Amino acid sequence: MADEVVVFTGIKETVDALKTFDKDAVKRFNKVINDALRNAESDAHNIVQGIEQPMSGWRKSDAARPKTRGGAGWPAWNQGVIIQGIRKTKAQGKVRLDYTTSAGALINKSAAGAIFEVAGRKTIGTGRNSSGQFLRNLGNRFGKASRLIWRVVDKEKPKIEKDVARALEEAKQTLQRHLDRERV
Numbered sequence: 001m002a003d004e005v006v007v008f009t010g011i012k013e014t015v016d017a018l019k020t021f022d023k024d025a026v027k028r029f030n031k032v033i034n035d036a037l038r039n040a041e042s043d044a045h046n047i048v049q050g051i052e053q054p055m056s057g058w059r060k061s062d063a064a065r066p067k068t069r070g071g072a073g074w075p076a077w078n079q080g081v082i083i084q085g086i087r088k089t090k091a092q093g094k095v096r097l098d099y100t101t102s103a104g105a106l107i108n109k110s111a112a113g114a115i116f117e118v119a120g121r122k123t124i125g126t127g128r129n130s131s132g133q134f135l136r137n138l139g140n141r142f143g144k145a146s147r148l149i150w151r152v153v154d155k156e157k158p159k160i161e162k163d164v165a166r167a168l169e170e171a172k173q174t175l176q177r178h179l180d181r182e183r184v
Helices: 011-019 023-049 079-085 111-118 130-142 149-183
Strands: 086-089 105-108
Touching: 011 023, 011 149, 023 079, 023 086, 023 105, 023 149, 079 086, 079 111, 105 111, 105 149
Parallel strands: none
Antiparallel strands: 086 105
């Protein structure tokens, strides 16, 4: 059940067709998407604001002589930068291997935010090296990977899916009414 994916079909096509008939209906549909994204973005920002420094060794300034991450160095833990990096987007892009696109998404563009978000997703820190210890500490303090935007989305997923499904159905019905009138 955790890997269950809900796919809404016809969003882009419905909205594009509806634009010619009823711009207010398009605005109502987009408002549902925008509200869900805005609430999730705000919740993720609040999580970051509650974390002064995830671990004592995570510097608050960039490394002076970067040696890791291809010379970029370990990113600083800076709440402001991480919060700025968490943004909502409605840009279309490949979401799954079958080229479905997204009606909206949250992205985490800061390096530190992305590391905090997904560290331990593929490995759980079983090794005795420093990266293993990092993953164990992070997991013990903040839970498994998916600690920011994914946590928020996973928590709100049923409500978001229900709201989007209802709004899409209303948009489709509105479009159908306009198409039926055109035929007459």
